[in-house]
Amino acid sequence: MSEPRVRRAEIAIEQEHVDRVYSRLAELRAQAEAMRAKGYEIGHGAQREAVFEQASMLFERDMMVFHANQTLQTLDAEYEGLVFGRLDQVGNEKIYVGRLGIRDAEFDNLVTDWRAPAAAAFYQATAEEPMDVVRRRVIRCSGQTVLDVDDDVLIPDAVPEDMRIVGEGALMAALGRSRGEKMRDIVATIQREQDEVIRAPWRGVTEITGGPGTGKTAVALHRAAYLLYRYRRQLGGAGVFVLGPSGVFTNYISRVLPSMGETNVELRALGEVLDGVVATRQDPAPLAAIKGSLRMRKVLTKAMRDTPPDVPGEMRIVYRGEVLKLTTKELEKVRRKVHGHGGPPNRSRIRAAETLLEALADKAEENAKADGRTVDRAELITELGERIDFHRFLVVWWPVLYPGEILRWLGDPARLSRAGKGVLKRDEVDLLAASFADRERDWSVADVALLDELRILVGPPPKRRRRAQPVELDAAPAARGSEGQGPHRPEHYDEYSHIVVDESQDLSPMQWRMIGRRGKYASWTVVGDPVQSSWPDPEEAAQARDQAFGPRTPRRRYTLRTNYRNSKEIFDLAAKVVAGHAGADELPEAVRTTGLEPEVRIVDRASVEASTQAAAKELLDAVEGTVGVICAMDRVPEVQRWVQADERLKVVGSLDSKGLEYDAVVLVEPTELITESTTGRRVLYVALTRATQQLTVVASDREWL
Numbered sequence: 001m002s003e004p005r006v007r008r009a010e011i012a013i014e015q016e017h018v019d020r021v022y023s024r025l026a027e028l029r030a031q032a033e034a035m036r037a038k039g040y041e042i043g044h045g046a047q048r049e050a051v052f053e054q055a056s057m058l059f060e061r062d063m064m065v066f067h068a069n070q071t072l073q074t075l076d077a078e079y080e081g082l083v084f085g086r087l088d089q090v091g092n093e094k095i096y097v098g099r100l101g102i103r104d105a106e107f108d109n110l111v112t113d114w115r116a117p118a119a120a121a122f123y124q125a126t127a128e129e130p131m132d133v134v135r136r137r138v139i140r141c142s143g144q145t146v147l148d149v150d151d152d153v154l155i156p157d158a159v160p161e162d163m164r165i166v167g168e169g170a171l172m173a174a175l176g177r178s179r180g181e182k183m184r185d186i187v188a189t190i191q192r193e194q195d196e197v198i199r200a201p202w203r204g205v206t207e208i209t210g211g212p213g214t215g216k217t218a219v220a221l222h223r224a225a226y227l228l229y230r231y232r233r234q235l236g237g238a239g240v241f242v243l244g245p246s247g248v249f250t251n252y253i254s255r256v257l258p259s260m261g262e263t264n265v266e267l268r269a270l271g272e273v274l275d276g277v278v279a280t281r282q283d284p285a286p287l288a289a290i291k292g293s294l295r296m297r298k299v300l301t302k303a304m305r306d307t308p309p310d311v312p313g314e315m316r317i318v319y320r321g322e323v324l325k326l327t328t329k330e331l332e333k334v335r336r337k338v339h340g341h342g343g344p345p346n347r348s349r350i351r352a353a354e355t356l357l358e359a360l361a362d363k364a365e366e367n368a369k370a371d372g373r374t375v376d377r378a379e380l381i382t383e384l385g386e387r388i389d390f391h392r393f394l395v396v397w398w399p400v401l402y403p404g405e406i407l408r409w410l411g412d413p414a415r416l417s418r419a420g421k422g423v424l425k426r427d428e429v430d431l432l433a434a435s436f437a438d439r440e441r442d443w444s445v446a447d448v449a450l451l452d453e454l455r456i457l458v459g460p461p462p463k464r465r466r467r468a469q470p471v472e473l474d475a476a477p478a479a480r481g482s483e484g485q486g487p488h489r490p491e492h493y494d495e496y497s498h499i500v501v502d503e504s505q506d507l508s509p510m511q512w513r514m515i516g517r518r519g520k521y522a523s524w525t526v527v528g529d530p531v532q533s534s535w536p537d538p539e540e541a542a543q544a545r546d547q548a549f550g551p552r553t554p555r556r557r558y559t560l561r562t563n564y565r566n567s568k569e570i571f572d573l574a575a576k577v578v579a580g581h582a583g584a585d586e587l588p589e590a591v592r593t594t595g596l597e598p599e600v601r602i603v604d605r606a607s608v609e610a611s612t613q614a615a616a617k618e619l620l621d622a623v624e625g626t627v628g629v630i631c632a633m634d635r636v637p638e639v640q641r642w643v644q645a646d647e648r649l650k651v652v653g654s655l656d657s658k659g660l661e662y663d664a665v666v667l668v669e670p671t672e673l674i675t676e677s678t679t680g681r682r683v684l685y686v687a688l689t690r691a692t693q694q695l696t697v698v699a700s701d702r703e704w705l
């Protein structure tokens with residue numbers, strides 16, 4: 001048979017199996033629906049029963065509906081090709097591998113979940129260590145249709161006569177494919193070095209390093225899915241938290257986990273870690289460096305203990321016909337005394353009241369002594385402590401503190417100087433104060449870690465008393481978990497069981513503290529590439545990072561060495577630019593050549609706009625998928641006016657381009673990327689490694705080369 005005919009015949013064989021899988025899926029779906037309906041019936045009957053029976057019936061209803069919903073959620077996930085692999089083993093055994101495990105009515109495996117031990121050989125078998133695999137086949141589907149198959153022969157001597165082999169290189173085909181707006185999963189082509197990381201044990205700290213495009217992000221996400229599958233009991237309850245550098249990035253990777261049927265993962269950007277705040281604005285590098293440094297902890301602690309603006313300057317209260325007065329100085333002494341005990345101010349209200357009453361009693365004694373009288377202290381304290389005017393004073397003098405409010409106070413340079421005495425330099429005070437002073441401006445990404453630090457420092461605001469909520473007997477629990485939200489978490493949920501940190505090389509020490517707080521009992525997967533770091537003080541960050549992990553052991557480290565994203569031609573240029581700023585062993589090896597060298601266009605300054613427009617247009621015509629136009633952060637609005645962004649074309653600032661990728665990239669004025677940041681060349685290196693196929697650099701100088 002000719003090669004195309006063999007291929008068609010093999011596709012038809014696999015299509016038959018895929019059809020069986022989907023019809024079984026439909027059966028399972030119908031069963032789950034029926035179970036959910038039955039659960040509701042039980043719930044409706046409950047109202048007629050005695051209280052004890054009601055409780056047990058409702059429990060049963062909840063369990064049935066919950067399980068049915070979970071099953072439906074798994075079955076309904078938008079799988080891009082439910083079945084993607086097949087292993088033919090020695091002795092004619094065959095296994096289909098897919099995003100989900102499905103058995104037929106006789107309980108035989110139709111598809112094995114890729115995360116199950118039985119599927120491990122799909123990723124781990126090599127020609128040197130074939131693990132009994134004769135042929136490994138990647139099946140490419142679109143929806144329920146098989147488009148293509150691609151084989152790897154691992155034991156040529158064991159290929160039976162009737163086994164046919166098609167195609168070559170599923171990996172290269174996947175890498176060469178055009179990119180869409182969102183990252184795709186790589187379940188079908190995970191490489192052995194990547195698989196080892198994905199399946200590493202869950203305890204302790206797992207570090208993944210490697211250069212750009214080595215699949216660190218992809219591996220970390222597949223690891224999250226794997227851990228939840230294998231250790232659901234240990235990790236599922238408190239959940240898995242995935243942290244990315246920006247909203248653009250989390251949006252870009254947002255499809256990967258759901259495409260593997262995994263929705264019980266909380267995905268957040270650094271600017272969204274704190275509930276109720278969504279920050280996307282990046283501060284200029286020098287300002288971000290101050291806000292991120294550990295020194296801020298001291299500044300914030302002092303700021304929180306300073307006298308709040310607008311509190312009364314003195315206290316006057318009448319006690320048995322006599323005016324007791326505390327001056328500003330005396331009141332401040334009381335405030336210092338309360339803070340001297342440590343503890344969050346929002347939890348110190350009672351201590352503040354007691355200390356204030358003691359000061360009033362001292363004052364009364366002082367006055368009495370002058371007149372030769374005595375005062376019953378205990379009586380005075382009890383009486384004043386019950387007085388409404390005392391409490392009115394207390395609530396304004398010792399107000400409930402809110403993190404955002406304290407940060408805004410620091411817009412006052414005098415106040416910030418006090419808080420930063422001995423810690424911040426004069427010019428740092430000016431820079432910081434100006435950034436906090438503008439009440440109209442929303443928070444920056446770096447501010448979020450400061451707000452979170454203050455949240456802990458001030459303590460939770462006192463709870464208002466609430467009336468008990470009536471229990472709704474007939475509220476259908478169907479919605480719970482069915483929206484892909486996972487279990488309901490209380491606000492400021494701080495204790496995840498596994499935390500994945502992507503692009504970790506850029507976390508500031510204050511951000512490490514913020515994340516560390518959420519993982520006190522967690523195991524960690526930490527992804528990063530030191531060469532791409534934009535943080536100026538790596539030592540301080542490393543210290544904060546170690547503190548976040550605490551005594552967690554073991555610690556294992558993996559380095560990925562193959563760049564799957566960039567063509568060799570593009571990566572060679574990036575490597576040249578970063579040479580001298582990275583050791584040769586820190587740079588990965590690109591495996592794919594396209595024959596298309598990156599283009600460097602040196603034009604005069606006035607022509608940068610026209611040249612960018614021309615390059616963007618050419619690249620849009622040349623590639624099928626996305627084109628990214630990358631420029632310095634503060635040039636973004638201008639470049640957005642130059643080119644029309646749409647589904648295929650995006651304009652991104654250098655720092656926001658972290659972790660993203662496009663078929664083609666236009667890089668505008670590279671020297672500006674170097675000068676805008678404290679870690680210059682590394683930021684440029686990041687930008688140069690975003691394209692999979694083509695790169696055009698538009699520059700008005702050659703300094704960056």
Ligand SMILES: Nc1ncnc2c1ncn2[C@@H]1O[C@H](COP(=O)(O)OP(=O)(O)OP(=O)(O)O)[C@@H](O)[C@H]1O
Nearest residue numbers: 186189190191212213214215216217218564565659
């Ligand atoms: N085994 C694989 N099969 C198919 N594609 C892969 C594989 N490994 C990585 N890729 C692809 O390579 C590209 C780069 O992967 P990823 O973004 O995870 O790299 P990274 O190491 O996080 O890069 P960076 O540090 O630059 O952000 C992605 O498109 C990813 O899908």
